[in-house]
Amino acid sequence: MGAHHDAVPALRAVLIDGSGADLDAAVAQCRLAGIAVNGWSDSGAGALELIESLPVPPDLVIMELNLPDMDGADLLQALSMLEPGLPVIITSRHSTRLHDAALTLASTLGLDALAALPKPVNAQALRDAALSCEAASARNAAPTRAYCDAGLPRPDAGEVLSGLQHHQFELHYQPKASLQDGSLRGAEGLIRWRHPQHGLLSPACFLPQTEAANLVDVMTVEVVRMALQDWKRWHADGLSLPISINLSPLSLTDPHLAEELITTVNQAGVPPRAITFEIIEHEEIADLATALRILIKLRLHGFGLALDDYGAGHASMLQLSRFPFTEVKLDRRLVHGAARRPHMRPLLSHTIAAARELGVTTVAEGIELEQDRQLLRELGCDLAQGYLIARPMHARALPLWREKSAAAGKVTGTGTVIQLRP
Known part of the structure; x- marks a missing residue:
């Protein structure tokens, strides 16, 4: 673990990847980055069942765009319906432009799109994304920022x-x-x-x-x-x-x-x-x-x-x-x-x-x-x-x-x- 992990939030992640080798590598890199792995799945349907079975939603989902049972676009939509606002990191070997489009889709669906990382993922990139997740949480909790939630009245x-x-x-x-x-x-x-x-x-x-x-x-x-x-x-x-x-x-x-x-x-x-x-x-x-x-x-x-x-x-x-x-x-x-x-x-x-x-x-x-x-x-x-x-x-x-x-x-x-x- 080491001192490098002091600045990384204690996040609990779920990993989704259809490649066994890539999944094993991602689990290892998460642990090097100080991110706790709550569970993993090699299919979209299995991941959705896993997330739904957890006592509390994970802090982070790290997902591949290509899965054996569904593509990344459908998985993002399913995740947004299961856990609105869920932080997501996308990984794949596709182009950066497709990565960016996937991040835009995730944001549009109401997910917290943190980053799109090329494979193979490494601990430093995951650590940086984890820190941005912490920054997003700080923004949402900032007392200087005012919101109008559904529960707040809207004066006429x-x-x-x-x-x-x-x-x-x-x-x-x-x-x-x-x-x-x-x-x-x-x-x-x-x-x-x-x-x-x-x-x-x-x-x-x-x-x-x-x-x-x-x-x-x-x-x-x-x-x-x-x-x-x-x-x-x-x-x-x-x-x-x-x-x-x-x-x-x-x-x-x-x-x-x-x-x-x-x-x-x-x-x-x-x-x-x-x-x-x-x-x-x-x-x-x-x-x-x-x-x-x-x-x-x-x-x-x-x-x-x-x-x-x-x-x-x-x-x-x-x-x-x-x-x-x-x-x-x-x-x-x-x-x-x-x-x-x-x-x-x-x-x-x-x-x-x-x-x-x-x-x-x-x-x-x-x-x-x-x-x-x-x-x-x-x-x-x-x-x-x-x-x-x-x-x-x-x-x-x-x-x-x-x-x-x-x-x-x-x-x-x-x-x-x-x-x-x-």
Whole structure:
């Protein structure tokens, strides 16, 4: 076992592989990695029966894509129905692109897709995947992260409006750091509702009602108000932080909102260059002329513009080319685990190089593994954010975090991002 296993969580795994030799090798490598083997099976049906017979579900399933009685796609579906959220590691001798597709299927089915490893598996790769499993568990248990489970109430639009009028919302910030020198360049802010009865609620609990009731612009103005207050407070303490604020696609249909945002920022005495508006697109913009007019207007007044969730949905090279963006944020689904997916390297490299040619800053979201940070740094990405850098924190805590990090030689500098989504 040895000291190397101290950092590996005490996971209990079930192994599924139709090859006896590969199964024996995987069992041996798991033990070298400090992972307890709860049981193994050489067939999909046998594995499902084994998992169902266990007193508690395993912490981890390590499975081959080719089995004598079913293929990996069907096994993933069966596992998702048997134990939703079950952590899974895929192993096979197939291409990395097929591995990545299988991981995507696992995630889509609701499983916790940790990694796809080429055969023969080795203890170090299993250990790294086990650590990512521990990181995922920590994320799910993080007290700073708010959720809207089925058991939590979803306040109606009237309550949302009342909460806005009584200033019950607040912003939490997650720092961004330079990938080249570690300096602090920003923080992603997350809006939360400090509900008087239900406690801290995430956007998932109130944004759908907000959008349905056409209150998105009202909420955006409230977010701007809070952000400007934080900017002034930090500035008074000697910390001048540029701020980015998310704009819903719904806001790109209202040209009057741009005027209101410009006026609000100017009246607060905050220079427009300190503000960047982030745009998330979940569907194609219906009124392109109005959206362009709004974004060009904001850019002409000195505000920055960021294309968020790049690489997902409609946030594409086409949008980057036709809007005057100053920043592009690489979606976490491209970034997380990229170091273990070799085919992602040319995709990320191309995007980063294109952004550099356009003079656009690149930000990698979802950095949680050191290998991913090293890869994005090597590819020339500018900034990183994620749990490897820091967890979200209240506005009052950010200056203190910066001081402690600077004292430890980790970060210096400025920059902040605010957004409405979870």
